[in-house]
Amino acid sequence: MNDDRRRVLKGTGGMAVMGLAVAAGLLKPQAASAQAWNKEAFATKNVNDTVKAMGGSSGAAESKDIVISSPDIAENGAVVPFTVTSRLPKTESIALLVEKNPNALAASFDIPAGTEAGVTTRVKMGQTSNVTALVKADGKFYYTTKEVKVTIGGCGG
Amino acid sequence: MADPMKIRASMSGDKVEVKVLMSHDMETGQRKNSKGETVPAHFIQHVSATHNGKVVLSAQWGPAVSKNPFLSFKFAGGKAGEKVQITWTDNKGEKRSDEATIS
Secondary structure, eight states: OHHHHHHHHHHHHHHHHHHHHHHHHHHHHHHHHTTOOOHHHHTOSSHHHHHHHTTOSSOEEEOTTEEEEOOSEEEETTOEEEEEEEOSTTEEEEEEEETTSSSSEEEEEEOOTTEEEEEEEEEOOSSSEEEEEEEEETTEEEEEEEEEEEEEOOSOO | OOOOOEEEEEEETTEEEEEEEOOOOOBOSOOBOTTSOBOOOBOEEEEEEEETTEEEEEEEEOTTBOSSOEEEEEEESOOTTOEEEEEEEETTSOEEEEEEEOO
16 A cells, blocks of 8 residues: 555656656757857858848948957967957947858857947968958948968868 | 856956856868768857846857857946856757856
8 A cells, every 4th residue: 555655656756857857848949949040141151141141131331440359370270369349339240250261150249238349259260361350230231351361271181 | 068168257347258168179060080081060059148137148150160169258237246157059959058256
């Protein structure tokens, strides 16, 4: 009698745990789809296509209010540090593109209000290339470009 | 499970400066191993930083971000003692969250 009761308790305990796991599993895909990875943008080969894939219809205008700071010559292409700062009012996002990489877009950052329009990160560069910082501010796209020389490539073998 | 991130959050004037070092291979999908087989791409796709439940930075990354990625940014409205949480998700669905206290 006593043993039976135990088994029943154990059984329900197990069920409850399973239920929680399922609930957690169900929640995950929802959270992920809230900010889907922009596959199209990451497959583009040049700046214009990236602007289009990110929803900019009229292309991007060159701006002196975006500053890329990075080494002019990167000895190791696997780790090239970049800081992109935008002085454009209402900067919404900052993207970094390496033109001669297999896919141009390296990273894109969404800047909510209250966060400084400047990010620092490190990217790989396959070879000497123009690097473009693409900034979306007040619904429009702006860019600035800088050439970075690479001594040893950072993509592939 | 990936190794924990190293997060440093400190006051810099009236803003909080956050520096994050993640531990991830960031395989591009271009590299070949010693047998000549392509190593499948494995990289962080999403990064988000939250403070008091509010997103202070979100990012989408491609495989061109360096191995063991580094990220640094500043945001306003934080105070010493509060927490900043960073979460990343990669293309295989692996996920990691870590937090740091603002100093």
